[in-house]
Amino acid sequence: MxxxxxxxxxxxxxxxxxxxxxxxxxxPPLEVPAADPAATVPAGLLRGExxxxxxxSEVDVVRHFTRLSxxxxxxxxxxxPLGSCTxxxxxxxxxxxVRLSGLAQLHPLQPEEQVxxxxxxxxxxxxxxxxxxGMARVTLQPAAGAHGELTGMLMIRKALLARGERRRKVLIxxxxxxxxxxxxxxxxxxxVEIASTPRGTLxxxxxxxxxxxxxxxxLMVTVPNTLGVFEPxxxxxxxxxxxxxxxxYMDGANLNAFVGIALPGKMGADALHINLHKTFSxxxxxxxxxxxxxxxxxALAPYLPVPTVERTGDRYALSYDRPATIGKVRGFYGNFAMxxxxxxxIRSLGGDGLRSMAEGAVLNANYLRARLAGDYHLPYDGxxxxxxVFDDSIQAAAGVKNIDIAKRLLDYGFHPPTMxxxxxxxxxxxxEPTESEGIDELDAFVAAMRAIARESREEPELVxxxxxxxxxxxxxxxxxxxxxxxxxxxxxx
Amino acid sequence: MAQPNDRMYSRTHEWVLLAGGExxxxxxxxxxxxxxxxxxxxxxxPGKKVEKGAALGxxxxxxxxxxxxxPVSGEVxxxxxxxxxxxxxxxxxxxxxxxxxRLSVAPGAADGLMDAAAYEKFLAEEGAH
Numbered sequence: 001m002x003x004x005x006x007x008x009x010x011x012x013x014x015x016x017x018x019x020x021x022x023x024x025x026x027x028p029p030l031e032v033p034a035a036d037p038a039a040t041v042p043a044g045l046l047r048g049e050x051x052x053x054x055x056x057s058e059v060d061v062v063r064h065f066t067r068l069s070x071x072x073x074x075x076x077x078x079x080x081p082l083g084s085c086t087x088x089x090x091x092x093x094x095x096x097x098v099r100l101s102g103l104a105q106l107h108p109l110q111p112e113e114q115v116x117x118x119x120x121x122x123x124x125x126x127x128x129x130x131x132x133x134g135m136a137r138v139t140l141q142p143a144a145g146a147h148g149e150l151t152g153m154l155m156i157r158k159a160l161l162a163r164g165e166r167r168r169k170v171l172i173x174x175x176x177x178x179x180x181x182x183x184x185x186x187x188x189x190x191x192v193e194i195a196s197t198p199r200g201t202l203x204x205x206x207x208x209x210x211x212x213x214x215x216x217x218x219l220m221v222t223v224p225n226t227l228g229v230f231e232p233x234x235x236x237x238x239x240x241x242x243x244x245x246x247x248x249y250m251d252g253a254n255l256n257a258f259v260g261i262a263l264p265g266k267m268g269a270d271a272l273h274i275n276l277h278k279t280f281s282x283x284x285x286x287x288x289x290x291x292x293x294x295x296x297x298x299a300l301a302p303y304l305p306v307p308t309v310e311r312t313g314d315r316y317a318l319s320y321d322r323p324a325t326i327g328k329v330r331g332f333y334g335n336f337a338m339x340x341x342x343x344x345x346i347r348s349l350g351g352d353g354l355r356s357m358a359e360g361a362v363l364n365a366n367y368l369r370a371r372l373a374g375d376y377h378l379p380y381d382g383x384x385x386x387x388x389v390f391d392d393s394i395q396a397a398a399g400v401k402n403i404d405i406a407k408r409l410l411d412y413g414f415h416p417p418t419m420x421x422x423x424x425x426x427x428x429x430x431x432e433p434t435e436s437e438g439i440d441e442l443d444a445f446v447a448a449m450r451a452i453a454r455e456s457r458e459e460p461e462l463v464x465x466x467x468x469x470x471x472x473x474x475x476x477x478x479x480x481x482x483x484x485x486x487x488x489x490x491x492x493x
Numbered sequence: 494m495a496q497p498n499d500r501m502y503s504r505t506h507e508w509v510l511l512a513g514g515e516x517x518x519x520x521x522x523x524x525x526x527x528x529x530x531x532x533x534x535x536x537x538x539p540g541k542k543v544e545k546g547a548a549l550g551x552x553x554x555x556x557x558x559x560x561x562x563x564p565v566s567g568e569v570x571x572x573x574x575x576x577x578x579x580x581x582x583x584x585x586x587x588x589x590x591x592x593x594x595r596l597s598v599a600p601g602a603a604d605g606l607m608d609a610a611a612y613e614k615f616l617a618e619e620g621a622h
Contacts, residue, residue: 478555
C-alpha cells in the first residue's frame with residue numbers, strides 16, 4: 001500500500017490493525033478460584049486454540065469505528081429519499097421519553113403491579129392505533145413489518161381452519177413488496193400473482209376470476225400501492241373477497257400517506273400491519289429494531305397473539321385468556337422501547353398533527369414529482385400520494401441506467417432513492433422524501449437530480465463512472481454477490 | 494435476437510425443449526437481459542412434481558429475486574448443478590449451459606406454448622426489443 005494514500009483510503013479492517021500483545025483493557029484479578037474449562041465445559045463446546053481476535057488498544061478501536069461511522073449517511077445528515085422505506089426524521093422528544101428511568105430500567109419479568117405505567121403505554125398505543133385504523137384490536141408483538149405480515153397471515157389461516165377450511169391460495173398484485181409472498185409462503189400458503197391494470201392498480205376483473213376459481217384464502221395488497229397510487233376500488237375488492245369467505249390483508253407500509261385521513265377498517269381490511277419505524281418515526285435502517293403491530297377486524301380478533309393488555313377500571317393486566325390464539329410471536333411483549341417512542345410521537349403530534357404529517361408527506365412527494373417530471377420519465381402518470389416512481393428511460397438513451405444515477409447522487413451528497421422496485425417498472429427510481437423535509441432540502445435535491453439529468457445528456461461517462469467523492473468508489477456488486485468474502489483470514493506470512 | 498427454433502416458449506419468458514418424455518427448461522435471452530447479472534439460482538429437488546404455471550424456482554440478480562414458472566407440468570428429474578458455482582451461465586448461455594431443470598412430462602405437455610416465431614411476435618407486442 002502506498003504511503004501517499006490517505007488514512008481514509010487505507011482504513012482496512014480492525015483485524016489488520018492487530019499487533020501481537022497490544023491490549024485495550026486489563027482484567028481485574030479473579031475474585032473466585034480459577035476453574036479448568038475442560039472440567040466444566042462439555043468437550044464438544046471447547047475450542048482447541050484461542051480465537052484469532054484483533055489485539056488493539058482502546059484508541060485504535062475508538063478511532064477505527066469513529067472513522068467508519070463518518071462514512072455512513074443518516075437521516076440526521078440530510079434527505080434520505082429511499083422510496084417505500086419512509087426514512088423520516090426521528091424526533092428527539094421520542095428519545096428523551098424512552099430514556100426516562102421508569103421506562104428504561106424496567107425488567108420484562110417484573111410483576112404487573114410494578115409495571116402499571118408500561119402496561120398503560122401499551123394500552124394507550126393500542127387505542128391510538130385503533131383510532132387511526134378503525135380496526136377492532138391490535139397486537140404490539142411483531143418486531144418488524146414482515147413479521148407483522150406473517151402474524152396476520154397465521155391468524156387468517158387459523159380463522160379458516162376454525163371454519164374447517166384449508167384454503168391454499170393467497171393473491172398478491174405484481175407491484176407488491178417482496179415480503180408479501182414470502183410471508184404468505186411462510187404461513188403455509190401458495191401465492192398467485194395478479195397483474196396490475198395499466199394504471200398500476202388492482203385489477204378487479206382478475207380478482208373476480210381468481211375468486212371464482214376457489215381456494216382463495218386472502219388478498220394481500222398495499223394501500224396506497226408501491227407506485228404511491230391509492231387503490232380506488234379497495235372497498236369493492238374487500239366486498240368481493242368477503243362474499244367468497246376470503247380475507248383482505250392490507251400491507252400498511254404506506255399508512256403514512258393517509259393516516260388521520262382515511263380508515264383501513266372502513267375499507268374492509270381484516271388485518272393490517274403498521275410499521276412504527278416508518279409512519280410513527282421510530283429509528284430505522286440500522287438505527288434500531290423495527291416494530292410491526294398488527295391491527296385486525298372483529299373476525300380475526302379471537303386469533304390474536306397473547307398476551308394482550310386489558311384495562312379494568314384504572315388497572316392494567318396482561319391477559320392470556322384467548323383460547324383460539326395463534327400463540328406468542330415474539331419474546332416478552334415486542335420491542336417495547338419502540339412502542340414508547342411511537343406513542344411519544346403520536347401524543348406530541350395529536351390527531352390533527354398526524355393528519356398534517358400525512359398531508360406533508362403527500363405534498364413533498366408531489367412537489368418533487370412536479371419539479372422533476374420534465375427531466376425523468378414517469379411510467380405511471382396518474383395521481384400519486386407519498387412517493388413517486390420515475391424510471392431511467394430518458395437517460396437510458398445515453399446508456400445511463402438507474403444505478404448510475406443513484407451512484408452519482410452520492411457525489412451530490414444525497415442518499416439515493418430505491419432502485420429497480422417496484423418490479424413492474426423497468427429501471428425504477430422510487431423517491432419518498434417524507435414530510436420531514438423543508439423546501440430548501442427538496443430544492444437542493446431537485447438541483448442535484450437535474451444536474452445529473454444534464455450530465456447524462458452531455459457527459460454520460462461521468463455519470464457511469466460515479467461515485468468519485470466517496471471513501472470507496474464503484475463496487476463490483478455482481479462479484480460481491482457471486483463470490484462473497486464472508487470472513488477475514490490472516491494473510492500467509 | 495432470433496430465438497432457437499427447436500423449442501417452445503411461455504408468456505412468462507421460459508423455454509422448453511422436448512426430447513422423448515423429457516423436457517429441458519430454461520429462461521429466454523430476453524428474460525436474462527431483464528434480470529441483469531444473475532448471482533444465485535434456487536431450483537426444486539429432483540422428484541418434485543410441478544404444475545404448469547406454478548413457481549419452479551427463483552433466480553436472484555443484483556436487482557431482485559424473480560420467480561421462474563414451470564412452462565409445462567411434470568416431475569423434476571435433474572437440475573443444472575453447474576449453476577451453483579456459475580450462476581452467470583444463465584446470462585451467458587440462456588439456451589445452452591444455463592438450462593435450469595429437466596422434467597419428465599406427458600405427451601403433449603408443451604401444447605399451447607409459443608414457437609419461436611410466435612414468441613418473437615409476442616416480444617414485439619410487449620414492447621420489448
